[in-house]
Amino acid sequence: MTEIDRLREFRSEVPESPGLDAEEARLRAAVAGAADPAAGGARRRFRFRGRMALAGALAAGAAVAVATVAVAVDDPAPGAPGPIVRTMPVAHVRVLQQAADRAGEAPELHPKPGQYLVIESRMMNTAEVNGADGQVKYLYQVERTMWRPYEGDSTRAVLRTTVLPPKQWPGRPIPEEARRGVGETSTEKAADFDGRAEWLRTDYAYLSKLPTTAEGMYAHLYTGLGTGPEADAQAWQNLGGMLTEAYLPAAQRAALFRAAAAIPGVTTVGRAVDAAGRTGVAVALDVPGTGIRTEYVFDPDTYDYLGERGVVTDASRAQAPVGSVLTATAQLGVRVADAPPPVR
Amino acid sequence: MSMDGDDASHIGRSRDEPEAFAEIFRRHAPGLKRYVTRRLGADTAEDVVAETFLAAFRQRHRYDLGRPDARPWLFGIATNLMGRHVRTEVRQLRVLRRTGADPVAEPFTDRSDERVSAQADGPRIAAALAAMPQGHRDALLLFAWGGLSYVQVAEALGVRLGTVRSRINRARRRLRAELGEPDGSARPAIVHEEPVHD
Numbered sequence: 001m002t003e004i005d006r007l008r009e010f011r012s013e014v015p016e017s018p019g020l021d022a023e024e025a026r027l028r029a030a031v032a033g034a035a036d037p038a039a040g041g042a043r044r045r046f047r048f049r050g051r052m053a054l055a056g057a058l059a060a061g062a063a064v065a066v067a068t069v070a071v072a073v074d075d076p077a078p079g080a081p082g083p084i085v086r087t088m089p090v091a092h093v094r095v096l097q098q099a100a101d102r103a104g105e106a107p108e109l110h111p112k113p114g115q116y117l118v119i120e121s122r123m124m125n126t127a128e129v130n131g132a133d134g135q136v137k138y139l140y141q142v143e144r145t146m147w148r149p150y151e152g153d154s155t156r157a158v159l160r161t162t163v164l165p166p167k168q169w170p171g172r173p174i175p176e177e178a179r180r181g182v183g184e185t186s187t188e189k190a191a192d193f194d195g196r197a198e199w200l201r202t203d204y205a206y207l208s209k210l211p212t213t214a215e216g217m218y219a220h221l222y223t224g225l226g227t228g229p230e231a232d233a234q235a236w237q238n239l240g241g242m243l244t245e246a247y248l249p250a251a252q253r254a255a256l257f258r259a260a261a262a263i264p265g266v267t268t269v270g271r272a273v274d275a276a277g278r279t280g281v282a283v284a285l286d287v288p289g290t291g292i293r294t295e296y297v298f299d300p301d302t303y304d305y306l307g308e309r310g311v312v313t314d315a316s317r318a319q320a321p322v323g324s325v326l327t328a329t330a331q332l333g334v335r336v337a338d339a340p341p342p343v344r
Numbered sequence: 345m346s347m348d349g350d351d352a353s354h355i356g357r358s359r360d361e362p363e364a365f366a367e368i369f370r371r372h373a374p375g376l377k378r379y380v381t382r383r384l385g386a387d388t389a390e391d392v393v394a395e396t397f398l399a400a401f402r403q404r405h406r407y408d409l410g411r412p413d414a415r416p417w418l419f420g421i422a423t424n425l426m427g428r429h430v431r432t433e434v435r436q437l438r439v440l441r442r443t444g445a446d447p448v449a450e451p452f453t454d455r456s457d458e459r460v461s462a463q464a465d466g467p468r469i470a471a472a473l474a475a476m477p478q479g480h481r482d483a484l485l486l487f488a489w490g491g492l493s494y495v496q497v498a499e500a501l502g503v504r505l506g507t508v509r510s511r512i513n514r515a516r517r518r519l520r521a522e523l524g525e526p527d528g529s530a531r532p533a534i535v536h537e538e539p540v541h542d
Binding site (some may be wrong): 003004006007010011014015017018020022023024026027028030031034105135143192195291 | 358363366367369373374377381382386390393394397399401402403406425427435446448449452453460465466469477484488489511516519520523529
């Protein structure tokens, strides 16, 4: 018996004709909704981990796999205990409170339905290529301009990327393949599908209706989460999702920073340099099990949000020296436009 | 009800008549459900399979009608969705490796069934699967359990054929090494903890 035969035997108890009633019912509801547009309520959003835009942008480079620093927290099992009564702890992170206090100072944008927010950023992420010598890691850098519709998910957004020269994974040479495509610009649909849960939406129409109190925003950050370090880490990631390539009105932004200041375990780590080389102050929380902490960087004078970083805290888990920066983003600018550029 | 025609013809028709998509479900949902159940267990599989068909239905306008068989497309969507559950998958494999009891297969096991003993190498297979990078496990299992050809695996994962070959070869090597070890002396498998992309 070959190893493939033995693998085929493995878990072969799982029946050939499994029950499919629940799946069929959900599909039928969607089909009925499509057949009768008036029945809009039948359309469901699909749940999916965020950052589809990134995956979409990089799917073009076939051999390139990209790892984002995100924690996958499983949905509560069916039959799990009911809703958790959540009380926001006392906020303790001064940098975030200062960022909240200053949130109203920058000129505010007022996009209208049908318009687009145009967000420019720079991003560094981990990548690996499958070469002759196995997988080789390096750090991929890209400049991004995102046209995000006033309302709607990433499948309606347009993303222009320009590939920047790669950086080496700490202590390893840059593989030759990593230099392919450097300098090239492409303009594409930002994502082929975006099944984010409703509460992870980051379009302006949604964000501008979120609570403007710290307690309300705290509850929003923990939607669907349990308690404990994994939940805190996911709430911390959710914060990043709302800050990266998204735009919140000042009131929600202030509430978000005050809520984030109360997430247990968040610390101030001081000086940090973002993906565009700007120096700021950072606040951080560890992502359990990864050996990496996620930092959010703020301008030391204006407390404007600058960007996000993934910094190694455990060398063996992260396979890089403690303190090295494996991922980084820098938010460079945001404006309003009436239409995105054409997609080829 | 007899339905002729390849998958592409039904998907094409469903663009104007959404109900035609039901045929795609009828043909492929059982196989897909079994595949996802074997990887993640029955509870999670229900969610993943439902979401796979909803996503496929929404994307039907962009399906390449030149591809008669929809399985690589469907298994590709399911693989993306399963990416959210890597931790669950690996955790269950580790439980099996450690305890010999398989949380995934258990609910389906008939107590009088001697298959339990036939699957004495389950813990070692689990160790090998848990230890390989997610991309290798995806390729290996799409081939071995999903019944996709190498070309279809490449299509499903959106990677080159050469990549599929090398991933499956390396996954098989790991599996062989694990199965070749005499019982009880298996090296502790090193599990790839790197966060995975979406």
